[in-house]
Amino acid sequence: MNIVVCIKQVPDAAEVKINPETGTLIREGVPSIINPYDMHAIEAAVQIKEKTSGKVTAITMGPPQAETALRDAISLGVDEAILLTDKAFAGSDTLATSYTLSKTIEKLSPDIIICGKQAIDGDTAQVGPEVAEFLNIPHVAYVRKIEDIGEKSIRVQRLMEEGYDVVESTLPVLLTVVKELNEPRLPSLKGKMAAKKAEIKKWTAADIGADEKDVGLKGSPTQVKNIFAPEPKKDRQMLEGTPEEQTDALIKKLMELKCL
Amino acid sequence: MDYFLTEEQVMIRDLARQIAEEKIVPQREELDEKEEFPWDIMKVLAQSDMFGLFIPEEYGGLGKGCLELAIAVEELSRACLGVSTTYAANALGTYPLLLYGSEEQKKKYLPDIAAGKKLVAFGLTEANAGSDAAGIQTTAKLEGNEYVLNGTKQWITNGGEAEIYTIIAMTDKSKGARGASAFIVEKGTPGFSFGKKEKKMGIRASTTRELIFENCRIPKENIIGREGMGFIVAMKTLDNSRVGVGAQGVGVAQGAFDEAVKFARQRVQFGHPIISFQAIQHMLADMATQIEAARALVYSVARYIDSGAKDISKASAMAKLFATDMAMKVTVDAVQVMGGSGYMREYPVEKMMRDAKILQIYEGTNQIQRNVIGQALIKEAAKKK
Structure with a gap:
């Protein structure tokens, strides 16, 4: 199986703070990690490779420092890595990102493409399915289990709000995965040594044959007007006492406010 | 550092x-x-x-x-x-x-x-052969193309869990220590079974069992080295592994020290965190200094062994002795710094203190380490004349 994993480097959410004046993320000094859902995508890809043999290629679009995320992916068992880095890619929304990733994937002609269900910074969950649309291949989102992989088809479980669906698809297919799928492994020493030496390919818009008007800010219909942290609601009151006393106080309050 | x-x-x-x-x-x-x-x-x-x-x-x-x-x-x-x-x-x-x-x-x-x-597990110790490794009673008798093992090994770490066992047994009792040989025995070999799992004071995640050999037949080619080399194999093995026991001492002491510092910064008595009191600071200062000294010794001896040095007995015994005595002292002090909390199972230091004790005992008690160092000193002094 030839597998491509799409990953994203994100700020470590546990360490992120918001600038109260501008409402934007303070990125300085915040460690970068591989998007946690993408860790499950990498694990899934490496497990498939270990079972069926083949190759796993990780791709990411980002600034030059995103190379560290790709090296981390290699330490976890990924074979090759491509960094899509070009000033023309700056300011991409999900549509431009998906276009750029799909142009790259076309060159790699994989059997399976795996993405995390969403990135923890943007939280859109759009890029995976959009890539599949650009490539004109089927996709299954929120995969929680891979039941079977055949020569030309795959059967997976898709997590739903209540229970799950069993979905069968032809290959090539794009999967987005949830954390229930597996437990990502820790890196291995051999992997870490390989990661240190590995050559990370750097591809530009020209290398993937992307149309300049479809990438970066130019290719992005989404315009960010304002980012702000919502005001915490201040007029709240905690009710205390036994459950009976609290219920009485609540009813009294609701009647005062003419809600009852 | x-x-x-x-x-x-x-x-x-x-x-x-x-x-x-x-x-x-x-x-x-x-x-x-x-x-x-x-x-x-x-x-x-x-x-x-x-x-x-x-x-x-x-x-x-x-x-x-x-x-x-x-x-x-x-x-x-x-x-x-x-x-x-x-x-x-x-x-x-x-x-x-x-x-x-x-x-x-x-x-x-x-x-x-x-x-x-x-x-893998290493089988040397027996009921009547601990510090005195020459007192081994397990025998290995050559019969045709097989060695036949009989006897019982005691307190074997990883016993029952390991698949491969390196065993010291006597091929010629009349020769004493020179009559010992080393063998490989695989789990599942007929005549090879395990005794009860021991209940221990500490290191309770680690398994300790008896190895029982009753007419256990292994291929002749499972001997390590030659007949009579068993004692040398065991001693050289311990020379190499003892520095690792020293590293265990450094690690457990560091773990206990980290907990003690964390606690001392949070615990308030007389209106101040207890770390602000000299009585606590001096204990922590001694602990930190001892840990660093042990680490420096362990790393130096490890580098010395890696350099290909031949005579490593004294150095590795020193690393084991110093670092594990230190570990016992530092883990006891960590419990003391944390007082009643330190004694409770809610905090990890009581376990570390229980665990640390084994380091002064296994792979040669610290008294035996002093013997090893003492004998090396005598040899060195004799050479100078």
Whole structure:
């Protein structure tokens, strides 16, 4: 199986703070990690490779420092890595990102493409399915289990709000995965040594044959007007006492406010 | 302190620390309570190539030395000495093969050991042969193309869990220590069984069992080295592994010290965090100094062994002796700094104190280490004349 994993480097959410004046993320000094859902995508890809043999290629679009995320992916068992880095890619929304990733994937002609269900910074969950649309291949989102992989088809479980669906698809297919799928492994020493030496390919818009008007800010219909942290609601009151006393106080309050 | 570790040594330390913090710390209390063998942690160590650290590259390992192994053992010990004992005893059992195994034996066994597919145990101690290794009563008699083993080994770490056993047995009792030989015995060999699992004061995640040999027949080619070399195999094995026990001491002491500092900063008495009191500061200062001195000694001896030095008995005995006596003292003091809290199982230091005690006992008691050092001193003094 030839597998491509799409990953994203994100700020470590546990360490992120918001600038109260501008409402934007303070990125300085915040460690970068591989998007946690993408860790499950990498694990899934490496497990498939270990079972069926083949190759796993990780791709990411980002600034030059995103190379560290790709090296981390290699330490976890990924074979090759491509960094899509070009000033023309700056300011991409999900549509431009998906276009750029799909142009790259076309060159790699994989059997399976795996993405995390969403990135923890943007939280859109759009890029995976959009890539599949650009490539004109089927996709299954929120995969929680891979039941079977055949020569030309795959059967997976898709997590739903209540229970799950069993979905069968032809290959090539794009999967987005949830954390229930597996437990990502820790890196291995051999992997870490390989990661240190590995050559990370750097591809530009020209290398993937992307149309300049479809990438970066130019290719992005989404315009960010304002980012702000919502005001915490201040007029709240905690009710205390036994459950009976609290219920009485609540009813009294609701009647005062003419809600009852 | 900066020990000028190489980039690879730092990588090994960081990965071992990550495994310790993410996989061992959350489980250690339960493993201790239930006296449960840490199979899932062994799988993580295997997947991370930790079992291949000290095994040559041609057998699937990473070809590193004593220092790298000591660094990994130290980090694991910081989290749980029971887990690190399981890991370090595997290295102990492997040394006879590494040091004296034939090419065929190495090819047959080392790749699986390096991959963490098979655990190893070392069988020397018996009911009447502990410090006095020459008192071994287990026998191995050559009959045709097979050796027939009879006897019982006691307190064998990884006993029952390991697949491969390196065993010291007497091939010629009349020769005393020179009549001992080393053998490889695989789990499942007819006549080879296990006794009860021992209940211990500490390192309770580690398994300790008897090995029972009743007319256990093994192929002749399972002898390590030649007949009569068993005692040398055992002593050289211990010379190499003792520095690892020293690293365990450094690790468990560091773990206990970290807990004591964290506690002393939070605990308020007389209106101040107790770390602001000189009585506490002086204890912590002594603990930190002793840990650093032990670490410096352990790393130096490990580097000395890795340099290919021949006579390492004295140095490795010193590293084991100093670092493990230090570990006992520092873990006791960590409990003292934390007072009543330190004595409670809610905090990890009482376990660390219970665990640390074994380090002064196994792989040669610290009294035996002093004998080893003393004998080396006599030899050195005699040479000078």
